[in-house]
Amino acid sequence: MAGTDAVSVRVFSLNCWGIRYLSKHCPQRYAMIGELLSKEEHDIVLLQEVWSEKDYLYLKKTLACSHPHSHYFKSGVIGSGLAIFSKHRIHDTFLYRYSLNGYPYMAHHGDWFGGKAVGLAIINIGSQTANVYVTHLHAEYCREKDSYLPHRVVQAWELQQFIRHTSAGADVVILGGDLNMHPQDLGNRLLRSYTGLRDSYLETAKFDGCEDGITLIADNPFTNKKELIPFEKGIRIDYILFKGSSEIDIHCDSMSTTKGSVSGHPFPYSDHEALTAELRLESVKAGGDRQSKTQAAGSGKLAELVDIVTEARTEVKVGLHCAERMRYTAARTGVMGLALLLLELAIAAVPWFAMGAEQPFPRTSFYLLAALCFAILLTTTLLYIFYTMELKSLQGAEDQMRLAVGSLQEKLRGFPLAQPHNAARKPPEGQEPSAFDSEE
Amino acid sequence: MAGTDAVSVRVFSLNCWGIRYLSKHCPQRYAMIGELLSKEEHDIVLLQEVWSEKDYLYLKKTLACSHPHSHYFKSGVIGSGLAIFSKHRIHDTFLYRYSLNGYPYMAHHGDWFGGKAVGLAIINIGSQTANVYVTHLHAEYCREKDSYLPHRVVQAWELQQFIRHTSAGADVVILGGDLNMHPQDLGNRLLRSYTGLRDSYLETAKFDGCEDGITLIADNPFTNKKELIPFEKGIRIDYILFKGSSEIDIHCDSMSTTKGSVSGHPFPYSDHEALTAELRLESVKAGGDRQSKTQAAGSGKLAELVDIVTEARTEVKVGLHCAERMRYTAARTGVMGLALLLLELAIAAVPWFAMGAEQPFPRTSFYLLAALCFAILLTTTLLYIFYTMELKSLQGAEDQMRLAVGSLQEKLRGFPLAQPHNAARKPPEGQEPSAFDSEE
Numbered sequence: 118m119a120g121t122d123a124v125s126v127r128v129f130s131l132n133c134w135g136i137r138y139l140s141k142h143c144p145q146r147y148a149m150i151g152e153l154l155s156k157e158e159h160d161i162v163l164l165q166e167v168w169s170e171k172d173y174l175y176l177k178k179t180l181a182c183s184h185p186h187s188h189y190f191k192s193g194v195i196g197s198g199l200a201i202f203s204k205h206r207i208h209d210t211f212l213y214r215y216s217l218n219g220y221p222y223m224a225h226h227g228d229w230f231g232g233k234a235v236g237l238a239i240i241n242i243g244s245q246t247a248n249v250y251v252t253h254l255h256a257e258y259c260r261e262k263d264s265y266l267p268h269r270v271v272q273a274w275e276l277q278q279f280i281r282h283t284s285a286g287a288d289v290v291i292l293g294g295d296l297n298m299h300p301q302d303l304g305n306r307l308l309r310s311y312t313g314l315r316d317s318y319l320e321t322a323k324f325d326g327c328e329d330g331i332t333l334i335a336d337n338p339f340t341n342k343k344e345l346i347p348f349e350k351g352i353r354i355d356y357i358l359f360k361g362s363s364e365i366d367i368h369c370d371s372m373s374t375t376k377g378s379v380s381g382h383p384f385p386y387s388d389h390e391a392l393t394a395e396l397r398l399e400s401v402k403a404g405g406d407r408q409s410k411t412q413a414a415g416s417g418k419l420a421e422l423v424d425i426v427t428e429a430r431t432e433v434k435v436g437l438h439c440a441e442r443m444r445y446t447a448a449r450t451g452v453m454g455l456a457l458l459l460l461e462l463a464i465a466a467v468p469w470f471a472m473g474a475e476q477p478f479p480r481t482s483f484y485l486l487a488a489l490c491f492a493i494l495l496t497t498t499l500l501y502i503f504y505t506m507e508l509k510s511l512q513g514a515e516d517q518m519r520l521a522v523g524s525l526q527e528k529l530r531g532f533p534l535a536q537p538h539n540a541a542r543k544p545p546e547g548q549e550p551s552a553f554d555s556e557e
Numbered sequence: 558m559a560g561t562d563a564v565s566v567r568v569f570s571l572n573c574w575g576i577r578y579l580s581k582h583c584p585q586r587y588a589m590i591g592e593l594l595s596k597e598e599h600d601i602v603l604l605q606e607v608w609s610e611k612d613y614l615y616l617k618k619t620l621a622c623s624h625p626h627s628h629y630f631k632s633g634v635i636g637s638g639l640a641i642f643s644k645h646r647i648h649d650t651f652l653y654r655y656s657l658n659g660y661p662y663m664a665h666h667g668d669w670f671g672g673k674a675v676g677l678a679i680i681n682i683g684s685q686t687a688n689v690y691v692t693h694l695h696a697e698y699c700r701e702k703d704s705y706l707p708h709r710v711v712q713a714w715e716l717q718q719f720i721r722h723t724s725a726g727a728d729v730v731i732l733g734g735d736l737n738m739h740p741q742d743l744g745n746r747l748l749r750s751y752t753g754l755r756d757s758y759l760e761t762a763k764f765d766g767c768e769d770g771i772t773l774i775a776d777n778p779f780t781n782k783k784e785l786i787p788f789e790k791g792i793r794i795d796y797i798l799f800k801g802s803s804e805i806d807i808h809c810d811s812m813s814t815t816k817g818s819v820s821g822h823p824f825p826y827s828d829h830e831a832l833t834a835e836l837r838l839e840s841v842k843a844g845g846d847r848q849s850k851t852q853a854a855g856s857g858k859l860a861e862l863v864d865i866v867t868e869a870r871t872e873v874k875v876g877l878h879c880a881e882r883m884r885y886t887a888a889r890t891g892v893m894g895l896a897l898l899l900l901e902l903a904i905a906a907v908p909w910f911a912m913g914a915e916q917p918f919p920r921t922s923f924y925l926l927a928a929l930c931f932a933i934l935l936t937t938t939l940l941y942i943f944y945t946m947e948l949k950s951l952q953g954a955e956d957q958m959r960l961a962v963g964s965l966q967e968k969l970r971g972f973p974l975a976q977p978h979n980a981a982r983k984p985p986e987g988q989e990p991s992a993f994d995s996e997e
Contacts, residue, residue: 188956188960189956190953191949191950191952191953191956192656192946192949192950192953193946193949194942194945194946194949196949206964206967207960207964208964209722209960209961209964210956210957210960211718211719211722211957212656212953212957213653214654214656216632216652216654221942232946232949237722278651279651282649282651282677282722282723283722283723283725285723285725285726285727286725286726287725480920480921481920481921481924484921484924484925484928485924488924488928488931491928491932492931495935499939502634502661505634506632506633506634506672509631509632509633509634509636509672510631510632512631513630513631513632513652516628516629516631516650517650517651517652520628520647520649520650521649524646524647524648524649527646
């Protein structure tokens with residue numbers, strides 16, 4: 118590690134609501150965002166919903182001096198909407214596309230077309246390696262009857278997997294984005310408990326922003342107030358999370374959000390509020406103090422994690438049940454379409470064979486009905502394929518969760534011999550992995 | 558690390574060719590595979606093309622004593638076909654689905670429906686953490702005119718990214734599977750150069766198997782000899798690759814393949830040959846000898862890697878060009894379908910308005926033509942969406958490759974100051990990352 122001097126890193130995150138020709142005042146808002154960013158000169162800027170590459174290129178040009186390094190993550194039909202700008206060089210990037218992301222026929226919700234994903238950029242800040250993640254999960258359109266909940270839980274599961282597995286070599290981990298989850302939502306607890314990521318809003322002593330840190334506020338002129346009910350003032354769904362490593366301690370010195378209106382401008386930056394966190398990186402001082410503290414807290418946290426993963430598994434099972442029912446409906450409708458087609462062909466063929474060339478079936482109705490049958494067959498086939506893929510992803514996530522619960526319980530039984538999750542992955546020396554229960 | 562005693566790990570890999578009701582002698586061959594595995598008791602068994610979960614469950618039951626731990630990776634419509642069996646406990650799993658994997662309308666090739674992916678299982682072998690990867694890339698149906706080459710290159714790119722980014726915490730990395738690439742193919746060179754993985758066939762001093770290590774041999778009764786032309790004897794497309802870490806040295810003591818026929822059985826295990834590698838793990842002895850050797854070799858290897866990534870980028874650009882052309886064709890056909898529909902409506906409407914109720918357009922032809930137009934519109938819309946997604950993935954890979962080349966060239970310029978890739982990722986102390994050229 119470098120010297121003992123602390124390094125300060127300012128991180129910015131904003132959901133830009135950048136649907137060209139649909140989002141209000143899009144070009145003006147991008148100009149405002151560009152102006153803000155080039156003035157503030159944050160170290161790392163994480164943007165979501167930059168749906169048009171042209172807007173990304175506009176920002177890239179505007180921020181050429183303040184943020185010479187950038188990357189735009191592409192996926193789905195429209196793109197992932199994820200972009201990162203950095204004062205420090207980006208050495209490497211990687212994109213993980215979530216296996217589940219809504220339904221293509223729910224075109225008015227549009228999430229499927231966006232190809233939701235988590236982008237990773239590896240950035241060197243001074244002598245430290247920072248793994249910086251930016252993501253945007255599936256939106257919640259109706260909290261009471263949230264049909265996308267299993268998808269979002271699987272996204273949160275894959276997000277924590279991706280972060281855990283890719284961050285072993287990092288000194289610092291930073292995640293920013295629109296998680297579309299309230300602070301105590303299942304997916305959020307899963308993410309934070311499993312990865313050990315800390316919430317900058319909860320960690321900071323100095324906060325300046327909207328009450329309760331809300332980022333989707335009722336006061337914002339672009340927000341639909343009705344959609345926020347029963348949360349009158351608004352909800353907190355955008356986050357900057359972080360964690361250090363065995364060599365680097367990280368603290369959040371201050372945290373702020375925008376508060377809707379922007380002085381000197383007639384409207385805010387976006388329908389979401391922007392977040393800024395000031396993080397301080399410090400080399401860990403030698404001594405076993407940290408290790409023993411983690412050990413003590415580990416057992417309780419592991420038990421909590423087992424509960425959370427079990428809860429997530431239950432939610433995925435609900436999704437599995439639902440997807441199975443939808444696939445069954447698609448199959449049944451398809452079979453009915455096929456039966457109708459065969460029936461029609463039989464009716465048309467019988468008098469033809471029996472009574473010669475006379476055809477009592479009106480031709481127009483015949484062709485219209487046949488076209489309808491073909492349309493039903495095609496649609497249900499496509500739906501059947503889609504639901505089968507959804508089922509495979511849900512089953513895959515459930516399998517992984519079952520294995521994880523088994524492994525965590527194993528660890529819990531071995532406590533305090535086994536080490537907590539966030540420490541090195543290796544079991545204590547010479548301890549052979551035992552097999553109380555077989556996973557899978 | 559544990560004591561200085563070497564640990565031996567036997568790894569097995571086989572493409573099982575397990576398409577129920579289509580692959581020849583499927584149940585008998587699974588029985589033979591189960592028998593072999595329970596007798597041989599390899600530490601790690603990596604299987605591909607286990608397309609049916611029932612067959613996986615059969616193997617799981619058969620191997621309950623010899624390999625109590627297992628995982629089946631699910632994705633796509635049919636499944637990924639990937640399975641892993643282990644003598645040692647599997648602690649965690651993760652699946653990465655390749656963003657490109659052929660075309661759904663090429664149903665006779667079937668790759669798209671298989672949802673090709675790379676599965677990761679984290680296994681503790683003694684006191685070492687092993688990251689074990691199993692994968693199966695898109696098949697090559699015609700080497701002279703391989704329309705899937707850009708897809709396979711992107712898969713190889715994503716495979717190396719996944720391995721590099723997820724293996725930082727591992728003591729040992731093992732990859733087994735059917736790469737569908739010859740040893741000197743672009744994707745193979747890309748994978749080995751970027752990750753530092755070593756080929757067990759090339760590394761071992763003791764080899765027992767088919768000539769040149771080929772795994773798809775002409776002598777196999779299930780193989781189509783014509784498809785192997787011009788490689789008369791066969792080709793090598795299945796691999797077991799491995800690498801150690803700064804703490805663990807790894808060597809391949811012996812390597813073997815099956816040779817087609819199996820004594821006591823009328824047919825072989827599969828249309829591919831099975832691979833077995835005996836790896837030996839040893840703790841790295843203290844001393845700077847290893848480090849300096851890597852440093853010396855690093856510069857040349859980096860330059861080679863830059864060339865390979867540039868070559869891959871060119872191949873992806875070819876794919877981009879092709880996908881753009883296909884999308885354009887789909888759009889043009891769609892527009893023509895729409896024009897035909899409008900023309901038809903106009904012809905049908907004109908006499909109706911001008912001459913009263915008389916309709917000169919034959920009703921049957923009218924409806925048939927309209928149905929045809931709708932079918933064209935629907936098909937081209939779906940194709941347009943699919944090609945747009947393909948384009949996004951290709952563009953994304955090309956962007957990442959450009960950034961990687963920039964970053965590698967930067968490293969190369971800083972040589973011998975900067976450290977080689979396989980060592981720790983951190984730049985030397987106090988050295989600020991400079992910015993000769995801006996990526997993206």
